[in-house]
Amino acid sequence: xxxxxxxxxxxxxxxxxxxxxxxxxxxxxxxxxxxxxxxxxxxxxxxxxxxxxxxxxxxxxxxxxxxxxxxxxxxxxxxxxxxxxxxxxxxxxxxxxxxxxxxxxxxxxxxxxxxxxxxxxxxxxxxxxxxxxxxxxxxxxxxxxxxxxxxxxxxxxxxxxxxxxxxxxxxxxxxxxxxxxxxxxxxxxxxxxxxxxxxxxxxxxxxxxxxxxxxxxxxxxxxxxxxxxxxxxxxxxxxxxxxxxxxxxxxxxxxxxxxxxxxxxxxxxxxxxxxxxxxxxxxxxxxxxxxxxxxxxxxxxxxxxxxxxxxxxxxxxxxxxxxxxxxxxxxxxxxxxxxxxxxxxxxxxxxxxxxxxxxxxxxxxxxxxxxxxxxxxxxxxxxxxxxxxxxxxxxxxxxxxxxxxxxxxxxxxxxxxxxxxxxxxxxxxxxxxxxxxxxxxxxxxxxxxxxxxxxxxxx
Ligand code: ZN
Numbered sequence: 001x002x003x004x005x006x007x008x009x010x011x012x013x014x015x016x017x018x019x020x021x022x023x024x025x026x027x028x029x030x031x032x033x034x035x036x037x038x039x040x041x042x043x044x045x046x047x048x049x050x051x052x053x054x055x056x057x058x059x060x061x062x063x064x065x066x067x068x069x070x071x072x073x074x075x076x077x078x079x080x081x082x083x084x085x086x087x088x089x090x091x092x093x094x095x096x097x098x099x100x101x102x103x104x105x106x107x108x109x110x111x112x113x114x115x116x117x118x119x120x121x122x123x124x125x126x127x128x129x130x131x132x133x134x135x136x137x138x139x140x141x142x143x144x145x146x147x148x149x150x151x152x153x154x155x156x157x158x159x160x161x162x163x164x165x166x167x168x169x170x171x172x173x174x175x176x177x178x179x180x181x182x183x184x185x186x187x188x189x190x191x192x193x194x195x196x197x198x199x200x201x202x203x204x205x206x207x208x209x210x211x212x213x214x215x216x217x218x219x220x221x222x223x224x225x226x227x228x229x230x231x232x233x234x235x236x237x238x239x240x241x242x243x244x245x246x247x248x249x250x251x252x253x254x255x256x257x258x259x260x261x262x263x264x265x266x267x268x269x270x271x272x273x274x275x276x277x278x279x280x281x282x283x284x285x286x287x288x289x290x291x292x293x294x295x296x297x298x299x300x301x302x303x304x305x306x307x308x309x310x311x312x313x314x315x316x317x318x319x320x321x322x323x324x325x326x327x328x329x330x331x332x333x334x335x336x337x338x339x340x341x342x343x344x345x346x347x348x349x350x351x352x353x354x355x356x357x358x359x360x361x362x363x364x365x366x367x368x369x370x371x372x373x374x375x376x377x378x379x380x381x382x383x384x385x386x387x388x389x390x391x392x393x394x395x396x397x398x399x400x401x402x403x404x405x406x407x408x409x410x411x412x413x414x415x416x417x418x419x420x421x422x423x424x425x426x427x428x429x430x431x432x433x434x435x436x437x438x439x440x441x442x443x444x445x446x447x448x449x450x451x452x453x454x455x456x457x458x459x
Contacts, residue, residue: 001180003209004456006048007031008430012213013039013065015430017184018049021174022154025049027057028170028184028209032068032099035371043069043125048454052077057137058156059084060186061167062091062250068099071130074137081139083148085158087166087292089138091250094284100131142168144200162189162199163407164251165288165295171202180459185210187430188409188417192222194258195251195289195310197297199409201420207459208423208446212431213408215439225404226259230268232365232400233336237270240333241361241397246349246376248342251407252368253282254289254311256338258300261313274315278325278339278348283318286311329355342368344375354388362397367405415442425459427451 001021007014007029014033019026033039051073059082060066070082070092084092103124113119142148142158149155153176158168163186173181183205191198236243247253257277263269277283289311293304303310319325325348328337339349353375356362370376378386380401385394409417418426426446428436440448449457 001174001182001207001459002456003182003207003427003459004049005429005451005453007033007453008065009451009453009455010431010433010436011039012430012432014042014069015060015066016047016069017209017429018054019172019182021172021180022151022176024055024150024154025053026150026156026172027054027073029060029066029186030057030069030073031066032064034065036373043072047073047076050077052079054078055080056150057082058170058184059088059092060161060170060184061164062088062095063164063187064095064099066186067092067095069125071096071100071126071134074134075126075130078137080137082134082137083140083142083156084138085144085166085168085295086141087288087295088168089141089166090288090291091164091166091285093135094281094288095250096131096134097128098281100126100128104128144168157202159202160197160200160295161186162191162193162196163187164189165196165292169199169202171205181205182207182209182459183421183423185417187211187213187407188414190219190406190409190413193297194255195296195300197295199413199417201417204420204422206423207425207427208418208421209427209429210414210418211408212414212428212436212439214406214410215414215428215431215435217410217435218412219406219410220404222404225402228400228402229256229259229365229367230263232363232398232402233263233269233273236361236363236398237273237334239361241359241363242331242333242356243336244349244352244356244362244364245336245338245367246342246344246364247279247282247338247340248368249279249282249285249340252342252405253277253279253338254286255405256367257286257311257313257316260336261310264313271314272334274317274331274335275313276317276319276328276335276337278319278328278337278352280320282338282340283320325351328352333361342376343370344379350375350388354393357386357388357393357395357397360396360398363400364397365400365402367402411439414439418443425449425457427457
């Protein structure tokens, strides 16, 4: 068994690992590098292997940093089978098509710039056609806990990772000689979440390749965070303003809808409250969630079985088109507006910020991760003035940052997961250097390595 590393090595994006076992070449994830121009330029670099030589691609989940380079892989010659859960396949379709569209728009802007005498534009990574070709490569759908044969001797089993809908850790077993097994964690979720089940612990394995996003941190509890959300909304409505929630389209948007519904049901939020999900991608993702109740926790599944849709509440409206989104600008108060992008780097949320940031009676609630250099981070860090659409805006709205909604396991959860697998070898990926080092220092009875891009290990 040989494993080589081609992304998310001492960094948190661009997940891509290559396993050679049982005569096959199996890729686990093919994600995009995200976060700043320099890192993003690496997406166009050579993969470090020949895409045409890969037999299978096993996809852990549909986040862009795990599936975003698949269309490029196909464009460069990959002709193997992609295996993922049914929910991941549907969400990945949405994510890859959206990424392709964004790149086409970017390329178009570059071409306009070049026509005006600017520099020659960069080639985009891929377009819609490449994303559609990538979708053709999806073959068998994986069900949690059911082994899939890659060869008679090599089999892969997907286990619920509890991170986003359809997410999985993948255990691969080679029975051609003395049995060898390896588990790729994918991203692991946190326990006790609204919609999903807790991450499952797969059977033990010889080698574990695991994420360490929060390998050095403990999360805040979820319940006080939900309470904080209700309080922030109630206070804002009492002042007569609106609540703007910048939202990631996958999982976080559906989770917030779930809690808003629960708040109305418990009488913590007014029944008359208007809620707008102003994000075509989040709307499509919510529809996919509804089709995959098999991925829900038993509690959310029970809601569904009783005919109570966990994502529906009395005043909820979906705004897909631009006219509908613009109409929201005329609402003076009493509305919760959820829109992307989550870090306020683009998308419709910037329009809602433009109309609400300057109002003392309105609020902006941050419920997700905000990377350095983004507008969300600027606001969270207390900027008094920000620039939107080339204009300066004073920040008068009340800002809330609620940290308890993480989709990632924290240090203790990662540790418990690892302990149950009893691996002889542990390979840490998908984390920054500090998080990884600290996590490594608390692991026991295992040989730990932290590969750099291009490193390979034989077991
Ligand atoms: Zn993820």
